[in-house]
Amino acid sequence: MDDIDRLLGSQGQLVEFLPGFSPRPQQIQMANVVLQAIQHQQKVICEAGTGTGKTMAYLLPALISGAKTIISTGSRTLQDQLFFKDLPLVQKALGSPLKVALLKGRANYICEYRLYKHEQVGRFVSRYAVRDFHKIKQWLSETQSGDIAELTDIADHSEVWPLVTSTSDNCLGSDCDYFDTCAVNKARREALAADLVIVNHYLFFADLALKGEGVAELLPGAQSIILDEAHQLPDIASQFFSDTVSGRQFIELCRDTISETEADALESRDDVHRLCDAIINACNQLHRVLPAVPHRGPWFDIQNHADIVKQLQQLKQSIEQFIEAFEPIAAASSSLEQCLQRALSLQARLIKFTSKAENNIHWLETRKHNFLFNMTPLDIATLFRETTSSFPQAWIFTSATLSVSGEFDFFQQRLGLENATTYRWGSPFDYVKNTLLYTPQSMPEPNSEHYMDKLLEIAVPIIRAAQGRTFFLFTSHRALNLAAEALKQELAFPLLIQGKQSKRVLLNEFKTLGNAVLLGTASFWEGVDIQGEALSCVIIDKLPFASPGDPVLSARLQHLRTQKLDPFKSYQLPQAVISLQQGVGRLIRTEQDSGVLVICDPRLNTKAYGKQFLTSLPPMPKTSEIEDIKQFFQQRTATLEHSCH
DSSP states (O other): OHHHHHHHSTTSHHHHHSTTOOOOHHHHHHHHHHHHHHHHTOEEEEEEOTTSOHHHHHHHHHHHHOOOEEEEESSHHHHHHIIIIIHHHHHHHHTOOOOEEEOOOGGGBOOHHHHHHHHHHOOOSSHHHHHHHHHHHHHHTTOSSOBGGGOTTSOTTOTTHHHHSOOTTTOOGGGSTTGGGOHHHHHHHHHHHOSEEEEEHHHHHHHHTTOOSSSTTTGGGOSEEEESSGGGHHHHHHHHTSEEEEHHHHHHHHHHHHHHHHHTTOTTHHHHHHHHHHHHHHHHHHHHHSOOSSEEEEGGGTTTOHHHHHHHHHHHHHHHHHHHHHHHHHTTOHHHHHHHHHHHHHHHHHHHHTSOOTTEEEEEEEETTEEEEEEEESOOHHHHHHHHHHSOSEEEEEESOOOBTTBOHHHHHHHTOTTSEEEEEOOOSOHHHHEEEEOOSOOOOTTSTTHHHHHHHHHHHHHHHTTSOEEEEOSOHHHHHHHHHHHHHHOOSOEEEBTTBOHHHHHHHHHHHSSOEEEEOGGGSSSOOOOSTTOOEEEEOSOOOOOTTSHHHHHHHHHHHHTTOOHIIIIIHHHHHHHHHHHHTTSOOSTTOOEEEEEOOTHHHHSTTHHHHHHTSOOOOEEOOHHHHHHHHHHHHHHHHHHHO
16 A cells, blocks of 8 residues: 555656656545555455546555466457557666567457468458558567557558458467467467456457357456446447347358368369358348338337248258258368368357347347347346356456446446445546536427527537537437538538547547547547547537347337336336546546536436436536637637636
8 A cells, every 4th residue: 555655646657657647636535445455355446536546556566476477458459558558667767677569359360271261362351451461460470469450541441351360260279270370379478478458348248158259268367357448348248248130241151161171172162162152142132122221120010021031031041051061071171171161150159139038138230231230238237147156256346437426336237246345536637727628509309490500500510619629429320421511511610420420530630630520429429539629629419328129229128118117217227327428538638638518418307317427527617608619719719828828
């Protein structure tokens, strides 16, 4: 504990090694809680408001304790920031000799076997794929890690990536000729030998759900598990405890099978091609008769439609014929045997999906070129409780947004963490002095046909007063697109629209321009850190209630009703409060930041539950007068000009 106080205090090493670092009592308190949890193998939930410095508050005790630690973050971007930026600084400050490692899912590493196999077959869809393939092959001779994140000049959506990376379905494991030099295996060996390993939630839960990504090997030896951005865990856990079978999985199986039979020059390859073509055709025909794209809905609502029954039966017959014909030739090589095992697994999952099962939500999703049959657990609390009980290490959950009106019940109940100890530290930032919350009084109800017109009528003068420098956050893509078209005519500021470029490019442009307006939906509500004057206003169109039409949410709400619980109060409301907190958190990122928050939804003031949203926000002065916004920005501009002189 003395080490923590000394390191994070005004005379500590971090002051020397971290530019702009200043001591924060909340950070010191959280670091002491984390260290105690590690030492005594406790489960703790730590909500640390924006600016607390929670990254340092868990990194320091993890390194000081010397305990084998797994740190899981909300995204690969945050994972890289921890490993390449934050961790080296802390290690330097401490002079820590501990070994650290970065581990990602297998799809993030090059697969030599698949790369050379596709080079032999030479089937590329376009000249762009050929160009990207040659870049990758050249890079392969230079890379030490095999992490494809190094290849920044190849688009994330390049059609070549599935050809040169592996999945748990198509990896040959120890039977692979490249097993000893495999980038995935190298990363796993380094992780097993490390004292501290950084993963992301998707990888962490893929392994807990027995998807074989490498984390499961680490868990028994770890003494502490730290999960940052923990507010994301219930949804991610639900996704990975789900089971999915998709049209794309069948088609990729067929493509890989054709590649293997051609490379092995099997005499029966023409028969195999015919069987694969039958599966691909059955998938395409099934996709054609499923509900129009995009669609998310309960499976049992449409399962008896005649066309769907017919095409689904055709797919089942095609995969059965494939398996029957392929079994005799699969023994020719380990790669062919693996294709057979994939076919058997897909067949089993398809049968499971079309059979009614208790405690699972069966739902369908259709996309432009794919369909997904999903089986999602009705409740993941029991599954996750069993996981944390099976590994009695320290479990530390942290985020800026875990409580609702100061209570953690919603988060704890969703993950079965009722016995965890909770802690809460508010933001050290001066919201009273540096922010203003504007809630217009003249807005119609959100379902009104005039809502968008009124929203823009209010937003445009505010954006002008802010001189651009605005995040305009929406709860739907439809609303975003409508606003984008209207604002092109109304604003002289640069307009950055989600979907037009990658998220990274949009954020870099926003920072560089300094007077831009960025329109975004869900992915821009969290995990975005814009510091300084470039972001001075956040406008939120509506309170972020999840769509009740979502099949998983709908089933869970019905389940709560059967338990005599109010689904709105016990689920929809707390979930929306946490989402709003994330959106609000984009506004103030440093002690020097200031800005205006605009929440246009009238329900904040007209509904009784509006108080729950308001009491969960930082203490911000509130107004319904637009003149107060203009005055706020004028005063901030005057203050900045004065400080410059």
